[in-house]
Amino acid sequence: MSSGPLRDPANRVSPKARGLWLLEALIGFVLLIGGSILVGGWVGGSGWSWVPDWFAARPWALPVAVGVLTTPFLVAEPFVRYRVHRWELSGDVLYARQGFLTREWVFVPVSRIQTVDKEQGWLERMLGLATLEVRTASHAGSSTIKGLDYLVAAGLAEGLAQRAEQLRDDAT
Amino acid sequence: MTGPTQPPQPDDPSPDDRPPPSDGPPSFEAPAVDPSPVGSPPGGGGWDPGTLPAPAPVTSRRLSPKVLLIDPVRMLPSLLLPLAGVLVVGGFSGRSYLWAALGLVGTVVFAVIRWLTFTYDFAGDRLEIKRSLISRSVRTIPLERVRGVDVSTPPMHRLLGLAVLKIDTGASGGDGEATLDGVTLGEAERLRPILLRRARAAGVEVEDVTPEVAPSPGQGADADVIVAVPRTWLLYGPLSGAYLLTPFALAGGAIGLAFQWGDEFGLGRDAALTAGEWLWERPSLLVAAAVLLVVAMPFVGGVMYAVFNWNFRLNRRDGYLVAERGLINRRSVSLESRRVRGYEIVEGLAERWAGVARAWAIVTGLGDSETRGQLLPVVPRHVALSVTGDAIGPYEAEVRPHPPIARNRRLFRAIAPWLVLAAVAAALIWATGSPLWWVLLVLSLLLAAVGVPLGIDRYHSLGHGYDGVRVTVRSGSLRRAQAVVERRAVVGWRLRQTWFQRRAGVLTMITGVGAGKGGYSAIDVSEAQATAFPAEVTPEWLAPFLKT
Structure with a gap:
């Protein structure tokens, strides 16, 4: 929906977020390859009748195939995400866009915010990043902004919490 | 407050340290509690004490003693097998009879002590429920937190004129409600207006009822029947597909029970396997049984449906929507009108063919909304529309196609x-x-x-719309559901586009609502609709982000 009437949110996340996504994708990649090596070895060495001979002879084919299929995603994900993930706070509405293959646009008016959290996983701490979680009474109206610079996230969380208190609207 | 002795663990098998029934029960004479009903200053943005009826005199109340007749009976099934086991293993000797008798006495003593140590009372604007059977606990429920009261009368309770009162406090998790299991019907009717009136008065807006009306015990003079479902409409029940699998569940339960009891009485699995083999060799019998079960589906399902939805009535009482239903277990659920944000009309394929529908209320902070929120059982569609329109508010615009x-x-x-x-x-x-x-x-x-x-x-089911007050979203074919939600309940928007949707140029538009399911999805709207619709419903939220 690039050509729609919606404009892009103004702010990108921290450039260091690319490193975060790459590290996370690498961890997933290593687990996936490790798992497929185990499965390939197990199935190839099992001697089951339905296993084709060419596969039994080359149990490494499975992890190689998995690697070839997933590597493009692994490489592309951080850059695509960095292009997609953006956020903006204006007119007392938080507007955030995120996603890789599936994209999401979220609009959360500050008056409906119930809690504002900022979180740091160990990877994020290493990179000086933080995740902002904005919750309303509905999961569909809640937003998670990942990969913000820690100071930006802290300032935004503080500002949102204060403003939400001023605007508190309890229709829900 | 408690007596000197701590009652023993109820399931302690040793009879020696069990106190005799006459052992002093903890004393629970009415504690002196400040009888003034209201703690908050008037006019402080809260509720006005002047318009409230004074709460009942503050005394600790116990559940009705008649509940003592229910408790042992309720424990009987779980006790029966161990007792039978003791008797069988003990060879029906005098000693085993003694053990069994002790077990029975223990159950009764346990029930009595539990009854004696469970009290509730109103202290100021709070309901306090005290339990001191094993460990002492006081549960305090501020009355303005009460979101709904659910009164039901299971069969045993009904025989004795008792009811189970569940108080929904909107808290999440298992602690979301408090239960008074076994108050008299009169007491339940007395408690309900107290619990609900406070909750309503605590709210910001008070709707359509004069608060001076005294809560009349009994039926409540200010009850206003919105709809009483005639019995002939119970015939629509099987169309909803509810309870259709009951025959299979019953058969499965019977087989399971047979296995369990067979084991208990030493019949063992061999006998069961023999029976199974015997059946297997007579396939015609098996087929006949299967056909019988299938044929029984609509009948048994219909009967179950009728039992649960007998004499369904939806009343408006004191700012609450009260739904009453049930033949054996008469259940009455109160939904606070102030918290109702909309409704959902559900029609299965067979129901649409017959022109009937069901309806649920969309309520903020309602636990167990699937059973509690039910506004209407299966009724003709036009009735469902007029009742929801009357009780909550109509949706008066077309539904836009995708x-x-x-x-x-x-x-x-x-x-x-x-x-x-x-x-x-x-x-x-x-x-x-x-x-x-x-x-x-x-x-x-x-x-x-x-x-x-x-x-x-x-595709024809898909649709969304807005009439200036309410937003609606519809989808589904085998189970078509149309949600109608007030604009003020919308807490945000979420647009979601998968890779395939991006290729097709459509999105899923999720209306975030702080009630009910939390979000209602309009599937595959066009990109123009996905921006125009939120901008139409909540223009001030979208305006900063539209291209100029």
Whole structure:
């Protein structure tokens, strides 16, 4: 929906977020390859009748195939995400866009915010990043902004919490 | 407050340290509690004490003693097998009779002590529930937190004129409600207005009821019947598909019970296996049983439905919507009108064919909303529309269709999986030549054919709309659901686009609502709709982000 009437949110996340996504994708990649090596070895060495001979002879084919299929995603994900993930706070509405293959646009008016959290996983701490979680009474109206610079996230969380208190609207 | 002795663990098998029943029960004489009903200053943005009836005199109350007749009976099934076991193992000797008797006495003593140590009272503007059977606990429920009261009368309670009162406090988790199991019906009727009136008065807005009306015990003079479902409409029940599987559940339960009891009485699995083999050798009997179960489906399902929804009435009372239903277990659920944000009208395929529908309320902070929120059982569609329109508010605008590409996507989803299965079956036929795969091939092709009308119908179900007050979203074919939610309940928007949707130029538009399911999805709206609709409903939220 690039050509729609919606404009892009103004702010990108921290450039260091690319490193975060790459590290996370690498961890997933290593687990996936490790798992497929185990499965390939197990199935190839099992001697089951339905296993084709060419596969039994080359149990490494499975992890190689998995690697070839997933590597493009692994490489592309951080850059695509960095292009997609953006956020903006204006007119007392938080507007955030995120996603890789599936994209999401979220609009959360500050008056409906119930809690504002900022979180740091160990990877994020290493990179000086933080995740902002904005919750309303509905999961569909809640937003998670990942990969913000820690100071930006802290300032935004503080500002949102204060403003939400001023605007508190309890229709829900 | 408690007596000197701590009652023993109820399931302690040793009879020696069990106190005799006469052992001093903890004393629970009325504690002196400040009788003034109101703690907050008037006019402080809270509720006005002047308009409230004074709460009942503050005394600790116990549940009705009649509940003592229910407790042992309720424990009987769980006690019966161990008792029988003791008797069987002990060889019906005097000693085993003694143990069994002790077990029985223990149960009764336990019930009495539990009854004696469970009290509740109103202290100021709080309900306090005290329990001191094993460990002492005081549960304090501020009355303004009460979101609903659910009074039900299971069969035993009904015989004795008792009721189970559940107080929904909107807290999440298992602690979301408090239960008074076994108050008299009169007491339940006395408590309900106190609990609900406070909750309502605590709210910001007070609707359509004069607060001076005294809560009349009994039926409540200010009850206003919105709809009383006539009994002939119970015949629509089986159309909803509810309880249709009951015959199978009953049969399964019976078989399970037979196994359990058979084991207990030493019949063992061999006998069961023999019986199974005997049956297996008589397939006609098995087929007859299966046919019988299938034929019984609509009848048993209909009977179950009628038992649960007997004399369904929806009343408006004191700012609450009160739904009463049930033949054996008469249940009455109060939903606070102030917290009702909309409703959902649900129609299955058979129901749409017959022109009937069901309705649920969309309420903020309602636990167990699937059973509690029910506004209407299966009733004619026009009745469902007029009742929800009358009780909550009508939706008065057309439902806008989604773009034609959505139809293609519905069709693809309804047909493609079966075509893939058919292709697999064809490949297997080619590979193995086994005639068995022909069955799979024909079946999957049939299902793919059925997918054509199903997909088209799904597309026709899709829709969303806004009439200036309420937002509506509709989807589904086998179970079509249309949600109607007030604009003020919308807490945000979420647009979601998968890779395939991006290729097709459509999105899923999720209306975030702080009630009910939390979000209602309009599937496959066009990109223009996905921006225009939120901008139409909440222009001030979207305006900063639209291209100028």
